[in-house]
Amino acid sequence: MDSVNPSVFTLIREDYRANGSDWHRPGFRALATYRYGVWRMSFKYRIVRILLGVFYKVCQRRCMHVYGIELPYSASIGRNVTIEHQHGIVVHGASVIGDGCIIRQGVTLGIRDEKCLDQAPRLGKRVSVGAGAKILGDVTIGDDAKIGANAVVLCDVPAGQTAVGIPARVICKKTHSDRDGFDNGESESQHASSSINEALA
Numbered sequence: 001m002d003s004v005n006p007s008v009f010t011l012i013r014e015d016y017r018a019n020g021s022d023w024h025r026p027g028f029r030a031l032a033t034y035r036y037g038v039w040r041m042s043f044k045y046r047i048v049r050i051l052l053g054v055f056y057k058v059c060q061r062r063c064m065h066v067y068g069i070e071l072p073y074s075a076s077i078g079r080n081v082t083i084e085h086q087h088g089i090v091v092h093g094a095s096v097i098g099d100g101c102i103i104r105q106g107v108t109l110g111i112r113d114e115k116c117l118d119q120a121p122r123l124g125k126r127v128s129v130g131a132g133a134k135i136l137g138d139v140t141i142g143d144d145a146k147i148g149a150n151a152v153v154l155c156d157v158p159a160g161q162t163a164v165g166i167p168a169r170v171i172c173k174k175t176h177s178d179r180d181g182f183d184n185g186e187s188e189s190q191h192a193s194s195s196i197n198e199a200l201a
Helices: 008-018 026-040 046-067 176-181 188-200
Strands: 089-091 108-110 134-136 162-164
Touching: 008 026, 026 046
Parallel strands: 089 108, 108 134
Antiparallel strands: none
């Protein structure tokens, strides 16, 4: 099997495992529908795409109206993506989601200007997006970054960093020279861990 261009069945199996090996999870069903939609568009002849599109539209509308997950086939979604919970999840058709990302309920990946329909967010690998977060416009989120719950992200977030708040700001890591700021005996690592956990809750 070609790992560079895996089959649609391979991608769906990976999504199945990434989403708890549970066929009934709305997140898995939305991803499976997305994979099918991308596969459908790979056919050369329009008549084939139209025929396959009947089933796709039925599944897509169920995902949108029952599960509350809008995941158009024109988006670029990597492998082993997890969609935790459901409802209020909107992904713009020009968005990019990297391998191993986690998307939670209420998340929006959208544009900021209707005149710039191609300027949508790009998520790197293993990005964790907290519940209710909004990432808008031509924004790049680096690998292993974390976006806090209800954050509104309007600018890039470096790899490995955590962004929280409205508008979102990056939580700076404390350096050794900042230890004096922890006068209650709490280490900077404990403080940072506590802040991140609260942001992602």
